[in-house]
Amino acid sequence: MESKLILFIASLFVTLGIVRIFAHNLHDKKNYDKNNPRNSKAKTPTGWLRRKTGFDWHHIHIGIILLILIFPWILIRGLNNFNIILLGISLSLIADQITPLIDKKSGYFSTKKLLISIIFHIIIALLAIMIF
Numbered sequence: 001m002e003s004k005l006i007l008f009i010a011s012l013f014v015t016l017g018i019v020r021i022f023a024h025n026l027h028d029k030k031n032y033d034k035n036n037p038r039n040s041k042a043k044t045p046t047g048w049l050r051r052k053t054g055f056d057w058h059h060i061h062i063g064i065i066l067l068i069l070i071f072p073w074i075l076i077r078g079l080n081n082f083n084i085i086l087l088g089i090s091l092s093l094i095a096d097q098i099t100p101l102i103d104k105k106s107g108y109f110s111t112k113k114l115l116i117s118i119i120f121h122i123i124i125a126l127l128a129i130m131i132f
Contacts, residue, residue, distance in 0.1 A: 004084050005132045009125045011088030016121055019059055019096055024109060063093025095120040 026043040040050040049057040067090040074083050099116045100108045107113070 002132075004079060004081065005128060007081055008084045008088045008128055011085045012092045012121055012125060015089045015092035016096055016117065019093065020114065020117075027109075058097050059093040060097030063090045063097065066090035067094065091124055092121065095124060 022044050027047070040047045042048075042050070046057040046059060046062070049055070066086060070083060070086045070090060074087065077083065079087075096117045098120065099113045102116060103112065
């Protein structure tokens with residue numbers, strides 16, 4: 001069980017790092033147009049989805065969809081390593097995107113938002129430690 005906990009926490013924080021690196025380096029911050037998502041020039045997966053669908057995709061949407069897909073599978077098959085990784089990824093995507101909803105004044109790319117997101121991830125990790 002300890003190895004699954006380590007795997008969950010690792011997937012949680014690795015996802016946070018990857019998402020933040022992608023967002024900071026590949027997002028089209030200057031030309032972001034919420035009213036016309038098809039104008040997105042971001043080179044991120046959500047930017048590609050915006051251009052293809054016209055919907056203003058964010059990683060919270062991908063996290064929720066992944067969680068909806070993985071949760072029944074966890075109930076049926078239990079917590080194996082693959083499910084643990086997907087659970088960590090989905091919760092990380094959701095937790096990181098909640099930060100802009102808390103404080104709309106500073107942008108997603110601010111240091112304050114990054115610290116809030118890290119705190120959310122630490123809380124999720126501590127809850128996982130308590131549960132396991």
